[in-house]
Amino acid sequence: MNFSEVFKLSSLLCKFSPDGKYLASCVQYRLVIRDVNTLQILQLYTCLDQIQHIEWSADSLFILCAMYKRGLVQVWSLEQPEWHCRIDEGSAGLVASCWSPDGRHILNTTEFHLRITVWSLCTKSVSYIKYPKACQQGIAFTRDGRYMALAERRDCKDHVSIFVCSDWQLLRHFDTETQDLAGIEWAPNGCVLAVWDTCLEYKVLLYSLDGRLLSAYCAYEWSLGVKAVAWSPSSQFLAVGSYDGKVRILNHVTWKMITEFGHPATVNNPKTVVYKEAEKNPQLALGRLAFPAPRAAASPASNTESKYEIASAPVSLQTLKPIADRANPKIGVGALAFSPDNYFLATRSDSVPNAVWIWDIQKLRLFVVLEQLSPVRSFQWDPQQPRLAICTGGSKVYLWSPAGCLSVQVPGEGDFQVLSLCWHFSGDSMALLSKDHFCLCFLETEERVGTAFGRPGDHT
Numbered sequence: 001m002n003f004s005e006v007f008k009l010s011s012l013l014c015k016f017s018p019d020g021k022y023l024a025s026c027v028q029y030r031l032v033i034r035d036v037n038t039l040q041i042l043q044l045y046t047c048l049d050q051i052q053h054i055e056w057s058a059d060s061l062f063i064l065c066a067m068y069k070r071g072l073v074q075v076w077s078l079e080q081p082e083w084h085c086r087i088d089e090g091s092a093g094l095v096a097s098c099w100s101p102d103g104r105h106i107l108n109t110t111e112f113h114l115r116i117t118v119w120s121l122c123t124k125s126v127s128y129i130k131y132p133k134a135c136q137q138g139i140a141f142t143r144d145g146r147y148m149a150l151a152e153r154r155d156c157k158d159h160v161s162i163f164v165c166s167d168w169q170l171l172r173h174f175d176t177e178t179q180d181l182a183g184i185e186w187a188p189n190g191c192v193l194a195v196w197d198t199c200l201e202y203k204v205l206l207y208s209l210d211g212r213l214l215s216a217y218c219a220y221e222w223s224l225g226v227k228a229v230a231w232s233p234s235s236q237f238l239a240v241g242s243y244d245g246k247v248r249i250l251n252h253v254t255w256k257m258i259t260e261f262g263h264p265a266t267v268n269n270p271k272t273v274v275y276k277e278a279e280k281n282p283q284l285a286l287g288r289l290a291f292p293a294p295r296a297a298a299s300p301a302s303n304t305e306s307k308y309e310i311a312s313a314p315v316s317l318q319t320l321k322p323i324a325d326r327a328n329p330k331i332g333v334g335a336l337a338f339s340p341d342n343y344f345l346a347t348r349s350d351s352v353p354n355a356v357w358i359w360d361i362q363k364l365r366l367f368v369v370l371e372q373l374s375p376v377r378s379f380q381w382d383p384q385q386p387r388l389a390i391c392t393g394g395s396k397v398y399l400w401s402p403a404g405c406l407s408v409q410v411p412g413e414g415d416f417q418v419l420s421l422c423w424h425f426s427g428d429s430m431a432l433l434s435k436d437h438f439c440l441c442f443l444e445t446e447e448r449v450g451t452a453f454g455r456p457g458d459h460t
Contacts, residue, residue: 002441004440016422024056026054048067053097054066058103087108095113115131148162158179196226228333235252265316277398377418387401
């Protein structure tokens with residue numbers, strides 16, 4: 001595993017292009033485009049204000065930079081660097097901006113969610129969509145880019161409109177049986193739209209493309225409900241993370257629950273592998289020398305090297321007691337993601353913040369638990385294989401695969417705190433992001449997680 005040099009970064013704005021050739025990063029009001037292989041700067045663009053959001057077009061030919069404070073969007077072309085586009089929403093303001101799947105239209109959401117403005121880069125025409133709902137996830141495109149679903153709020157009721165992206169014509173419009181719709185998401189095959197209600201009412205609704213209600217699911221009543229939702233890549237399963245600390249798996253045939261995964265504070269099953277991160281003692285190699293290790297006094301605790309140890313069942317995990325009288329309590333399953341091959345599901349329970357749970361979807365059982373020394377900030381699957389990358393806000397990145405897991409120290413001077421990460425679509429590298437810097441981590445093609453650590457044996 002190799003690391004690049006460290007580059008400057010602002011606001012964690014760093015993204016690979018969809019075709020994998022370029023890497024975009026922001027430094028205040030400057031947009032830097034690098035070649036992924038050489039990391040040489042190809043283009044340097046200067047925006048009118050500090051950049052708050054960037055997004056590549058699907059064909060990687062354009063990139064937009066949104067400056068919400070100014071109500072501005074600037075678009076840059078990689079093929080024609082002298083070409084540029086500026087969109088000013090004026091007094092309407094701007095709170096969100098995104099590309100349409102064709103990469104030739106930009107959707108801007110104005111302040112107070114009064115409307116969505118659709119700007120065409122080809123014809124310079126403008127269209128308006130009224131009543132967008134201010135919610136967690138209100139716009140969703142199908143994977144093939146043909147349709148867009150939009151959550152709306154009109155006359156104190158929730159609705160969903162489905163548009164054809166080629167001409168922005170309304171295909172279907174229907175009201176939803178929700179009190180306060182919180183989010184929508186298409187299945188990867190584009191046939192089913194999942195709609196979930198506010199956390200105050202447990203309700204997941206499944207709609208067909210023509211607006212028919214296929215099924216409604218409610219696990220319990222009179223308690224906080226849905227916190228996170230994720231489709232499996234095959235569209236066969238819908239995972240619903242709830243505030244009661246459980247993940248419920250719905251199947252695509254009957255839309256009934258086939259199993260539920262709990263996140264208890266103690267792992268009792270001896271067949272479940274539990275990896276615990278443990279600090280290495282840097283002074284062991286120095287024997288009985290009286291002087292300390294070099295830079296020991298100056299290096300922060302997060303720079304201490306660590307390793308994984310396999311714990312024997314039963315294993316007690318660190319839990320966080322929620323503060324009952326505050327909003328958004330630290331309880332429930334707040335993050336979940338399927339591996340690209342559908343074999344595994346990774347979850348994090350906010351009341352057990354240091355642990356990542358990995359479930360075997362074929363056998364519908366808990367496969368592995370990784371407990372870190374610090375709370376898990378982010379995790380993401382390798383797009384090409386079942387390999388999970390984890391960061392905790394420290395100077396290390398963690399990798400797991402069915403072969404084993406390892407902890408890798410990010411080299412460099414100072415304390416590089418990895419706050420977020422993103423994979424290159426090839427799975428050969430990933431970007432590690434800190435507050436003010438980023439670097440690339442290159443994984444050799446033949447490298448396998450577990451060779452540096454060793455296989456834990458066959459735990460079946």
